[in-house]
Amino acid sequence: MDQQVRKLKKLIANYLHKSKNEILISFGRPARKSDSEVWFFRKFKPSFYNDEIVFIFEDDKVVDISISKYFLWKELINVYYFEGKNPEFKVVSFLAPKDL
DSSP: OOHHHHHHHHHHHHHTTOBHHHHHHHHOSOOTTOOSSEEEEEEOOSSSEEEEEEEEEETTEEEEEEEEEEETTEEEEEEEEEOSSSOEEEEEEOSOGGGO
16 A cells, blocks of 8 residues: 555544644644635655645535645645545546656
8 A cells, every 4th residue: 555545544544524623733723825625734854755734624624635745846646535425545646657
């Protein structure tokens, strides 16, 4: 299983259906580009790779979470969790086939 999917599964287990206040306590203030329905959190570390976690809210509860992986500020991969009739994880790569 992909490392990003494992990380997202852990986030889903811990934060799905949590309130905005609980997310604020765990992650602090969201990035400036956030609004009332979508909150962005960027994790910077001394590396060329960085992650961004996105929480999507409905009625002040987390309903979806995604993780984006960046290489030098270029988005490489997105991992989404879709909660619906059949909850599933989707991995979307932004690398062109020639880049692989």
